[in-house]
Each structure stands twice: as structure tokens, then as C-alpha cells.
Amino acid sequence: MTVSKDDKWTEKKISRREMLKLTGVGMAGVAIGASGLGGVMKAMGYELLEDDSTTAQNKVNFYGPHQSGIVTPVQTHIYFASLNVLLTSKQELQELFKQWTPLVVRLMNGETMVEATTNTRVPTGDTGEAAGLDAANLSITVGIGPSLFDKLAMQHLKPTALQDLPHFPKDQLQQEWTGGDLCIQACADDPQVAFHAVRNLVRAASGKVEIKWSQAGFNSFPAKGGTPRNLFAFKDGTGNPTDVQELKKAVWVDNGWLKDGSYLVARKIQMHLETWDRTSLKDQEATFGRHRDSGAPLGKTQEFDAFDVEEKDSNGEYLMPDTSHTHLARKSGVQMLRRSYSYASGVMSNTGAHDAGLLFISFQKDPAQFIAVQNSLGRMDKLNEYITHRGSAVFACFPGVQKGSYLGEALFNAL
Amino acid sequence: MKYKSLLSVLVAGGVLMAGCGDTEEAKKEDKPATEQAEPAKEVDLSAELAAYKQFALEQMDQFLMETEKFVNFVKAGDMEGAKATYAPARMYFERSEPIAESFGDLDPRIDGRLADIQEEGKGEEEWTGYHKLEHALWVENTTAGYEAVADQLLADAKELHALVQTVEVTPDLMITGAVDLLNEVSTSKITGEEEIYSHTDLYDFKANIEGAEKIFDILRTKLEEKDAALVTTLDEKFKAVDDLLAKHATADGGYVSYEALTEDDTKALAAAVNQLGEPLSQMGIILE
Structure with a gap:
């Protein structure tokens, strides 16, 4: 049923309409059309080449040196899913990424998973809830976790940096929010578009993967632009690397199969809103080390004002307390790209408190950067009083995909 | 005033309907002749449909026989016999549920749970069938007073059995x-x-x-x-x-x-x- 690999054929730019016509006359020897999800894909042995649309509205490109969703301007919504594999071989894993690649392109074009079917007696290939919505700047970032390498006997390719994160002071990790073999980070300016993407990719991989945990999140931007605030009302993301050189230094992996990829650290951090809300503004600002309204470092007036953590006032006190979050984080001396989202998921059943917080996400060249910051915060961080880390995961996110290639190809070429 | 607004609705409705008719006509005319001439081909599944009907009938035969056994145990006050027959008897019903449930009110009478009955706004006294007897056997630990429920279950099972003979699969x-x-x-x-x-x-x-x-x-x-x-x-x-x-x-x-x-x-x-x-x-x- 597979189509033989013909380089000229795969390289040839061919529209979907033409392809359907070709297959319709029996090129693959299989009837196309109404066989629903995966019918076209199966018939074509996943060689279907999808391309970034040049006409789609609010569209982020899929193809490029890096995956989308890392340096892509932060969207307003995320649906993050950590998956476990049910498949048992490297070959099946490769098939999965080949299957997903064109589907991801379609989703990011704001298109349905498959062309509409004519047979109403089978479920539709696309679940349909994104109909009528545009691409909403959907970005999809795929990564693989440390456990995957052990499950599929490919430990020799596991980067030494890809390890479960060590235990940090005050961690209260729960298994149901921790780890995973694969991740799909779907970010979009529409919550339904983001959810639709994860739902459909998981559905298309039925029997191959299952969701271990997932989290929806949101970010809101002031009308005038600028850094969004977390649920403690402080700006989150100030100090992110922005220019190409900084990103090269802090975010992109330099060599190996992960070259031009990045490590994603996800932490589900519960924020105790009730206790925070009965804390004086002065103490809140001393906790973060910044002024709440402006986002300026304590003692400064503008969000992006330079500051020296060692700077003291006339009484010999630190301008930015040495137990404050910003002081300790800056002291670690390392940078990473933070791309976090707030969440509000109802009520904690055991306490009746808000089940709300931050789905912290950072991208870095090496998880050691995150570990250094977290160790620097350590037991000292005044913010610890108001937060509890409940979940943790680390994933190696593939480099970007070139046309004709697929997600993770460099890994499989290295096998 | 009321009369007038009703009239206007009727008129508007008429206009709308006429509009619909027109577009339908237009659509048909747009279609190429071949598409109109070709009626949807249905695959011949007559053998498969007959085989499934046969299966359903067999299951219903068994269901009726096993239900009768179960009902007799209940009426004889044989708790152990009733409990042992309960789940296996129900399996014949569960296997053929697509057919059994095609008879709207019989399915809840035979297989209704208290929660389903209450959801429909009915009281517990209207609860009948297998699950009512399940409650008697496992919660109340008695069959006393449930003779009528048992009789009703058998009557319903017989009715279901008769109706299934007429089902078009x-x-x-x-x-x-x-x-x-x-x-x-x-x-x-x-x-x-x-x-x-x-x-x-x-x-x-x-x-x-x-x-x-x-x-x-x-x-x-x-x-x-x-x-x-x-x-x-x-x-x-x-x-x-x-x-x-x-x-x-x-x-x-x-x-x-x-x-x-x-x-x-x-x-x-x-x-x-x-x-x-x-x-x-x-x-x-x-x-x-």
C-alpha cells in the first residue's frame, strides 16, 4: 500500500487537488475520498507534502530553521499536552512523526486535518470545532522526554542533558502532573484553535500515544502592548533574550541531532492566591523585587531599567532584597527564554482554594540553565511562601523542519 | 394585535419557504447531468443483515429463558440462585443491546437504573426490572414482596422477545x-x-x-x-x-x-x- 520513494516525485511541488486527482485514478491502488481520517495519508504512505499557506490569515509558518512556538511572539492561549507512547518501536515512532508533520502544517494553515469526506456513515476526519476560525497564529512545538529513550531502546542517542529534573527545595510533585514521553505545545490566539490542534493530533495517533497530563493556560496583553502579568499581577517574562546572538547563546542547541532545537522545561506551579491577596503591596513588591505597576526593579522607575543586584541604599540595605525572586534569579547569572501561561482550573477539592497558578515554560540550550536558576532561588526565595511546584517535565524539542523533511528526522538519521 | 403579528409570521414564513424552493431548484439546475442521473449506490448487505438478525433472535431466545430462570428463583425466595443467575442472564441482553434498545419504553422497564428513572422525573415507585431486583438482592437482602416486580420483568422480557421478531435490521x-x-x-x-x-x-x-x-x-x-x-x-x-x-x-x-x-x-x-x-x-x- 505504500508508494515507492521517488525523489523527483516527492520534490515536485504538487497541489493537493492534483494529488487527489492522481490518486483517484489508481496511482496508489486505493480508493480515496471517504475513508475518513488517515485515508489519504495511508494511501500515500505519508509522503503527502503540505506547504505553509501564503494566503492564510494570522498564520505562523511551520517550515524554518527552528520549530514554531519558541521565539514566536507569545500568543494569548496555550494547550499543553504531555503524552506517553503506546507504540513500541523506533520505526513506529518515526512513522508517527511522518504522519504528524503534514497534519501540523495543515493545522497551522488554519485548515482541517483532512479534506471533507463524502461518506456520512463514518466520523469525520477532523473533529470540526475550529471550522470558521482562522489559524489564530497557532504554533505547534513537539518534543521528546527522557523516558522515551529508555522505552524504545535508544539510550545511546539520549543527550546527557536530557534527564528528569532534580528535586528542588519545597517541590511537591505529583505523578499525575509529571514527566511524559512526548509533548505537544499548542499556542494560539484562540483557545479553541489550540485545543483543537492537540485533540486532533492525539486522535490521529489513537493506539500510538495517550495523554498523560495536559494543561490549558492564558496570557493577556495590555492594549498598549508590553509584558503580560501573571496572576500575582506582576509582569512575567521581562529580561527574556531577544536578539539572534542572545538566542544562540541561551536557547538553541549547538550540535548533535538536536542542533537548532531546544530544551523545554515545564513546571506546573500552583499559586496560593488567597494568601497572596492578604499580603501588603510593600511585601508583594519585596517578594518579587520589582514594583508591581511599572514592573521596574525596586528603586528604579522603568520596567527595562538596568539594575545591579548588589546596589544598596544609604542605610546599607539592598535596593532589591536578597531574598526577592528577581534578585536570586539574576544572581544565577544565566538566561533562558520564558514563555509561561497562567491557569485557573477550578477549585482544590481538599482546601476549597483556587486551583490556579502558572504553567511555567522555558526554553534553553541546556536544562542546566533552569536548574541553576532554580537552585539559586532555593530555599531563600520569598516567593516560595506563596507557590507550590506540583508538576515537572523536560523535553528535547526538535529543530525546525525543512520542506520535504519531517519532525525529528535528524534523530532517526542518527539511529 | 396578536392576530396581526401571527399573520405577519405566516406571511414571512411563506415567503421564506418560497425562497428556499427557488434556491433548491437553482442548485439542481447547476449540477452536471451525470451527477443527477446517478443514484447513490447502496452496497448489498442483505446476507450480513440477515446474519445479525439471526444472532439477535438467538440472544433474545436465551435472554427470555434465563430471565425466566431468574424470575423463578426470585419468586421461590432462592437468594443464591437468583444472585448466580442475575449477571449471566443480563449478558444476552447486553450483547444485543442495539436491537433491544430500539423499543423505547421497554429498555428502561427492563434495564432502567434508579438514577435513570429519577432523571426522567419519575418516582422510585415507577422503577421496575433487573436493577430493582438487583437492589432487592444485594442491598435489601430479600426477595419478599418482589414477586410482582419479577412477574412484570418476565412479561416485559416476553414482549421484547416478540417485538424483536419484527425488527428490521x-x-x-x-x-x-x-x-x-x-x-x-x-x-x-x-x-x-x-x-x-x-x-x-x-x-x-x-x-x-x-x-x-x-x-x-x-x-x-x-x-x-x-x-x-x-x-x-x-x-x-x-x-x-x-x-x-x-x-x-x-x-x-x-x-x-x-x-x-x-x-x-x-x-x-x-x-x-x-x-x-x-x-x-x-x-x-x-x-x-
Whole structure:
């Protein structure tokens, strides 16, 4: 049923309409059309080449040196899913990424998973809830976790940096929010578009993967632009690397199969809103080390004002307390790209408190950067009083995909 | 005033309807002649439909016989006999549920749970059938006073048996029925909400799966012609569910109590059923 690999054929730019016509006359020897999800894909042995649309509205490109969703301007919504594999071989894993690649392109074009079917007696290939919505700047970032390498006997390719994160002071990790073999980070300016993407990719991989945990999140931007605030009302993301050189230094992996990829650290951090809300503004600002309204470092007036953590006032006190979050984080001396989202998921059943917080996400060249910051915060961080880390995961996110290639190809070429 | 507004609605409605008619006409004219001339071809499934009808009739024969046994135990006050017959008798009903439930009011009379009855705004006194007797046997520990309920159950089972003889099995009933059987498992059996007193949910679970597998088996040849890979996948997925269920089988051919299952057990069963449901929902390709 597979189509033989013909380089000229795969390289040839061919529209979907033409392809359907070709297959319709029996090129693959299989009837196309109404066989629903995966019918076209199966018939074509996943060689279907999808391309970034040049006409789609609010569209982020899929193809490029890096995956989308890392340096892509932060969207307003995320649906993050950590998956476990049910498949048992490297070959099946490769098939999965080949299957997903064109589907991801379609989703990011704001298109349905498959062309509409004519047979109403089978479920539709696309679940349909994104109909009528545009691409909403959907970005999809795929990564693989440390456990995957052990499950599929490919430990020799596991980067030494890809390890479960060590235990940090005050961690209260729960298994149901921790780890995973694969991740799909779907970010979009529409919550339904983001959810639709994860739902459909998981559905298309039925029997191959299952969701271990997932989290929806949101970010809101002031009308005038600028850094969004977390649920403690402080700006989150100030100090992110922005220019190409900084990103090269802090975010992109330099060599190996992960070259031009990045490590994603996800932490589900519960924020105790009730206790925070009965804390004086002065103490809140001393906790973060910044002024709440402006986002300026304590003692400064503008969000992006330079500051020296060692700077003291006339009484010999630190301008930015040495137990404050910003002081300790800056002291670690390392940078990473933070791309976090707030969440509000109802009520904690055991306490009746808000089940709300931050789905912290950072991208870095090496998880050691995150570990250094977290160790620097350590037991000292005044913010610890108001937060509890409940979940943790680390994933190696593939480099970007070139046309004709697929997600993770460099890994499989290295096998 | 009221009259006037009613009139205007009628007039507006008439205009709208006329409008619709016009567009329909226009559409038809737009279509190429070939498309109009070709009526939708229906695949010939007469042999498969007959085979399924035969299966359903056999199940209903057995259901009636076993229900009669069960009812006799209840009326004789034989608690042990009644309890032992309860779950196996119900399996014949659960296997053929796509057919059994096509008779709107009989299904709830035979198989209604107290929660279903209350949801419909009815009182407990209107509750009849198997689950009412389940409550008597496992919660009240008696059969005394339940003779009339038992008689009613047998009468309803007889009525169902008679009605099933007249059922017209359609391709949609079979194909939708197979998925519905799995949905039954996913929504009530896997949560232990079907047999909340006897905890014999795994019997129903097994029977629902067998009912779906029967439909798949009957359609197997037709499916192979369309998509042989789908048949292989379905064989694997049915086996995965059966293997998992077999882990919870007892020596006497029955199943352990739902309460003996751990959260990991139910999660694994639910995942296996979902993985079966996705390819099973593709069986409609034979109707193309």
C-alpha cells in the first residue's frame, strides 16, 4: 500500500487537488475520498507534502530553521499536552512523526486535518470545532522526554542533558502532573484553535500515544502592548533574550541531532492566591523585587531599567532584597527564554482554594540553565511562601523542519 | 394585535419557504447531468443483515429463558440462585443491546437504573426490572414482596422477545450499534455505574464487547474488500480488550467484582476500549 520513494516525485511541488486527482485514478491502488481520517495519508504512505499557506490569515509558518512556538511572539492561549507512547518501536515512532508533520502544517494553515469526506456513515476526519476560525497564529512545538529513550531502546542517542529534573527545595510533585514521553505545545490566539490542534493530533495517533497530563493556560496583553502579568499581577517574562546572538547563546542547541532545537522545561506551579491577596503591596513588591505597576526593579522607575543586584541604599540595605525572586534569579547569572501561561482550573477539592497558578515554560540550550536558576532561588526565595511546584517535565524539542523533511528526522538519521 | 403579528409570521414564513424552493431548484439546475442521473449506490448487505438478525433472535431466545430462570428463583425466595443467575442472564441482553434498545419504553422497564428513572422525573415507585431486583438482592437482602416486580420483568422480557421478531435490521443499526456498544462500556460500565449494587459490571462489559465483535465478524468480509489493514487493526484491538478482561476472570467463568479493580485496572481497560473505538468507528466505509 505504500508508494515507492521517488525523489523527483516527492520534490515536485504538487497541489493537493492534483494529488487527489492522481490518486483517484489508481496511482496508489486505493480508493480515496471517504475513508475518513488517515485515508489519504495511508494511501500515500505519508509522503503527502503540505506547504505553509501564503494566503492564510494570522498564520505562523511551520517550515524554518527552528520549530514554531519558541521565539514566536507569545500568543494569548496555550494547550499543553504531555503524552506517553503506546507504540513500541523506533520505526513506529518515526512513522508517527511522518504522519504528524503534514497534519501540523495543515493545522497551522488554519485548515482541517483532512479534506471533507463524502461518506456520512463514518466520523469525520477532523473533529470540526475550529471550522470558521482562522489559524489564530497557532504554533505547534513537539518534543521528546527522557523516558522515551529508555522505552524504545535508544539510550545511546539520549543527550546527557536530557534527564528528569532534580528535586528542588519545597517541590511537591505529583505523578499525575509529571514527566511524559512526548509533548505537544499548542499556542494560539484562540483557545479553541489550540485545543483543537492537540485533540486532533492525539486522535490521529489513537493506539500510538495517550495523554498523560495536559494543561490549558492564558496570557493577556495590555492594549498598549508590553509584558503580560501573571496572576500575582506582576509582569512575567521581562529580561527574556531577544536578539539572534542572545538566542544562540541561551536557547538553541549547538550540535548533535538536536542542533537548532531546544530544551523545554515545564513546571506546573500552583499559586496560593488567597494568601497572596492578604499580603501588603510593600511585601508583594519585596517578594518579587520589582514594583508591581511599572514592573521596574525596586528603586528604579522603568520596567527595562538596568539594575545591579548588589546596589544598596544609604542605610546599607539592598535596593532589591536578597531574598526577592528577581534578585536570586539574576544572581544565577544565566538566561533562558520564558514563555509561561497562567491557569485557573477550578477549585482544590481538599482546601476549597483556587486551583490556579502558572504553567511555567522555558526554553534553553541546556536544562542546566533552569536548574541553576532554580537552585539559586532555593530555599531563600520569598516567593516560595506563596507557590507550590506540583508538576515537572523536560523535553528535547526538535529543530525546525525543512520542506520535504519531517519532525525529528535528524534523530532517526542518527539511529 | 396578536392576530396581526401571527399573520405577519405566516406571511414571512411563506415567503421564506418560497425562497428556499427557488434556491433548491437553482442548485439542481447547476449540477452536471451525470451527477443527477446517478443514484447513490447502496452496497448489498442483505446476507450480513440477515446474519445479525439471526444472532439477535438467538440472544433474545436465551435472554427470555434465563430471565425466566431468574424470575423463578426470585419468586421461590432462592437468594443464591437468583444472585448466580442475575449477571449471566443480563449478558444476552447486553450483547444485543442495539436491537433491544430500539423499543423505547421497554429498555428502561427492563434495564432502567434508579438514577435513570429519577432523571426522567419519575418516582422510585415507577422503577421496575433487573436493577430493582438487583437492589432487592444485594442491598435489601430479600426477595419478599418482589414477586410482582419479577412477574412484570418476565412479561416485559416476553414482549421484547416478540417485538424483536419484527425488527428490521439496517446497515446503520449494525454499524452505529457496534460503536454504541463500546460507548456504553466507556460511559457506564467502566465507571461501575451500571451495577452499583451487585458490582457485576464486568459481565456487562464483556457482553457489550462481544456484541460489537459479533457485528465486526459479520462484516469482516465486506470490510476486507475495502480496507484489509482496518480488519487487522480491529482484530488486534479486540484481542487487547479481551486479554485485559481475561485478567479479571474467575475460575467459574465469571468476573471479579468491580470493587476489586484498581484505578490502574480501570484506566487500562478504558484506554483499550478507546483505542478499539476509534478504528471501529471506521466500519462505515463499507457503505460507501
